[in-house]
Structures are given as C-alpha cells and as structure tokens.
Amino acid sequence: MTSLTQGTWVLVADSEKALFLENTTDAQNPNLQVRRKDEQENPSDREQSANRPGRFNDGPSVHRSAVDDTDWHELAKERFAKDLSDKLYEMAHRGDFEKLVLVAAPEVLGELRKNLHKEVSDCVIGEISKNLTGHEIGKIEEMVKDALRHS
Template identity: 85%
Template structure:
C-alpha cells in the first residue's frame, strides 16, 4: 500500500487547467493545499484557424482534394501537457517534492507520460486517469487516498 506522505505533490490536470497540490499532513488523512494553479486560454479551433482548408490538384486530371487544416485546439492541448511536464521537471530539480501523484484526463495523462523527464517519472507513486479539475479538493483527497490504497 502506497501512502501520500507529508510533502507529496498531486498534479490534477485536464487539457487547459492544472492544480499543483501538496499534502501538508500525514498519509492516513491527506490534506491538500493548492501551491500553484495554471490555466491555458485555448479557444475552439474555429476561432484559431486563419482560413479555409486547403485544396490540391490530383495530378493532370481535373480532380481536386481537400487538405485537412491544422487542429490548433488539439495542438494547444498537447503543448499544455508538455509545458506541465517541463514545470514538474523544474520543480523536481529544485527539490519541491519527492513523491508525485498524477491525476489527469486520460488523453492528458498519456501526453504527460510521453513528456516526463526521468527525474520526474522516478518520483511518480500513483496515477489516476480521471478528469477531476472541477471537483472539490476534499473529493480529490478521498479519490487519491483510495487509489493509492488499492493501487
């Protein structure tokens, strides 16, 4: 059974928001305090795209094919996960935390895993693949405690 020790960090993230929480008491009854809050302004793709999807000729014939435009909204989500991984690395190098629990929406958790530096991934003691950014901190405490107990 893994416990959320005093000083352990919990990252709660989705593709646009992140809470960096620290356990300020023991692992039996965690009490998470917000240490940092990050948000990304990521408007819908239609507001970020500059023009219509492109088209190209299919050779000597008169046929033309459409080319998908870049999904700027999706790229911003992936970039946010990469930025979070970079912040976690900076914090680990400064010694801000020794243990880390990642709580993120499934697609964000996948992007985070790909981007984590070894120094950060070595500190991960648990993962919860759920979007909890809209939940009360007391609910997050319960879910993290249960997941580590049964994980």
C-alpha cells in the first residue's frame, strides 16, 4: 500500500492544464498545496489548420486523392505532455520532490510515461488514469488518497 506522505508531489494534468501539488501534511489528512499551474492555449484543430485538405495526383491517371491535413490540436496535446515531462525532470533534478503521483487523463498519462526521464520515473509512487483537472483540491485529495490506499 502506497500513501500520500508529507512532501509527496501530485501532478494533475489533462492535455491543456497541469497542477503541480505538494502534500504539506500527513497521509491520513492530506493537504495539497498548489506549487505551480501550467496552461496551454490549444484552439480546436479547425481554427489551427489550412482551409482545405491538400490533394495529390495518383500517377499518370486523372485520379486525385485528398491528403489529410495535420491535426494541430492533437500535436499540441502531445507536445504539452512532452513539455510536462521536461518540467518534471527539471524539478526532480533540483530536488523539488522525492515522491510523485501522476494523475492524468489516460491519453496524457500514456504520453507522459513515454517521455519521462528515469530520474522522474524512479520517483513515481502511483498513477491514476483519470482527468481530475476540473475538480476542487479537496476532492482531488480524497480521490488520490483512496486510489493509493487501494493500489
């Protein structure tokens, strides 16, 4: 059983927002304090892409095929997860935390896992595959405490 001891950090993230929280009390009654908040502007793909998909010739015939435009919105989400992993590395390297819990939407958690440096992954004591960025801190405290108790 893992617990949210004093000094444990909790990253709560989705594809556009991240809260870096630190438990300032014990595992029985965690008190998560916001240490950092990051947010990314990520308009819908429609607002970021070209007007029409590109086209190319299929060879000597008269057929032309549409080419999908780059999904800028999705790329920005992946880039945000990569940026988060880099920030976590900097923080771990500075000694900001020794224990870390990752709480993120499933696709973000997957991207984070792919990009975490060993120095950070060695600090991870738990992962929760849920998007809790829209919840109040008190609710996050309870959900993290319960999830770690049952891990």
